[in-house]
Amino acid sequence: MDVITIGETMVLFTPETSGKMRYAKQFSMKFGGAESNVAIGLSRLGHDAGWISKVGNDEFGKAMTAFISGEGVDVSQVIVSADAATGVYFKEPRRADDVRVYYYRKGSAASTLTKEDLDEEYIAKAKYLHITGITPALSDSCAETIYEAIAIAKRHNVKIVFDPNLRKKLWSEEKARNTLLEIASKADIILPGVSEGKFMFGESDPVKLGSLFLEHGASTVVLKLGAEGAIYFTKDEQRTVPGFPVKQVVDPVGAGDGFAAGFISGLLDGLELNKAVKRANAVGAFVTMVNGDVEGLPERDEIESLINNSDEDVSR
Template sequence: MSAVAGRPDVVGVGEAMVLLQPEPGGDLASADRLGVHVAGAELNVCAAIARLGLSASFASRVGDDPFGDRVIAAVRTLGVGTGLMKRDGGFPTGVFFKDMRPDGRRRVHYYRSGSAASVMDETDAKGIIESRPRALVVSGVTVALGEGPEQLVRTLGTTAAEAGALLVVDPNLRPTLGRQDQVIVAVRDLLEVTDLLVLGQDEAGPLFGETAPEAVFASVPQRTEVVLKAGPEGVWCRDGDARPVHVPSTARHVRDPVGAGDALLGGYLAARLSGASAERAARIGSLLAGRVVETLGDLEGLPAPDEAAGLMAGLGRPR
């Protein structure tokens, strides 16, 4: 399960921000106290990878400010490597605010325009590629940050294979971030070099004009492994020429859906890198996702280390 010495199993590329939010049911307009957290889609994936016993590093930029200190400390606390994180004194660390309403609805307010991560560019690719990860995770959220981050993702897509890394793509379409047309084009352009595509059924429509599993699988190159998430209906997965398999959701109730897709991707990828079949990996990923949606917060539902070790036991030889 462990990587070659000094070589991470997974590198996730993206932005982690400071999150401020009132207590559940509170309102940003009236709350006199806010809880402070650190959150980010690609960091969530890395956290799940690390919890399951593999090595993960997070590649990003943060400001040379107290919020940057907080992000780096949080990444380390999650057991994720920070060697590929850079400080940029010319730009601040991104922040966002979130209300969680009593009925479960969320209102999210981003202040990430002009953040340090939004000025990442292709020059950041060199260190990432030289770390020679076994798998490289990129997301449409990073493309949405701006032209520089988009070029970074495209550069990584064209150089991952020569570094011996599997390219893992999560479209992660977020209309509120803007640049969704560019995100869709970038994801489509990367498909020919993508080794693992993990997407939601709601994202398949904008990307392929289809949402039915059979039609989505037919829209993706046969060489590409695909995991199609369908919320309460579970997931479908396809590994190359193998027949697609359906795995039901394990969630008993939903308190907070944020982070579920990241946990599923982290669990699936960790299991596949550890020798699991696609179906077994989907079951592990679904278990993590189900646990996350049953708790408040992106990561609180991840299994404890001893339980995580039990999930990963006996998966076989590393992929």
């Protein structure tokens, strides 16, 4: 297995019309979750990815598991809960630059994950373990599960990729900050945004943030700058990699997950860091052009075409 992810995926309902959701009469149903988004993104780029989670014994859980499996992701470690339901969330596209998200996930099946649900042998076979700051926010048992997964990865020399993916609605700021900093200290690679870095360290200068994350324990830091691209930091190198211009952003949700998938894909292919970050920027740009969390994730030929013609606009 190339990469294993752990986290909750939910049923996503989006109004067929823009504006305030109170006026919506019809909704489309899709699926979305940061970790499964990354796994699907990696699968589309030709890598082996596995997703660890828990779903309800309901139609949503069955449909979700079938969908993710159909995208080529291994779902053998997904547990079906007899007692809790699959989580749900709504995406409200009020305007092109104002997309709001509402979660109905308290007490969901995934929030009942425990460290006993992990198979050490399964994680040990991976090259990378991808985790986010969302999963430990779901419950104390989920936090314990993430810490146990990290411990397993370290025992077996599995590289840990951490995307803070801050969700303030899920927990108190103090608990979020302490947990994110603790996980960051254990990660090999960190993929934060500037706002997340500011939340964690109280610093907004990108260069200072890169240094702070390195001092905190990571060996590689890739700081996301949105449309401007990203800056990566190691103890020996710092470099800005420009983003890809997009004429019209349709849906920005999921772009960070696409970025993570693109970057990890580059590492798996043995690319130099600057080229891995360039691939990450390209995948993130693709995601913003399509409504939905995973619908815009590109396949390898699309990314290679974009990168080879990087002087052209993504929306060509």
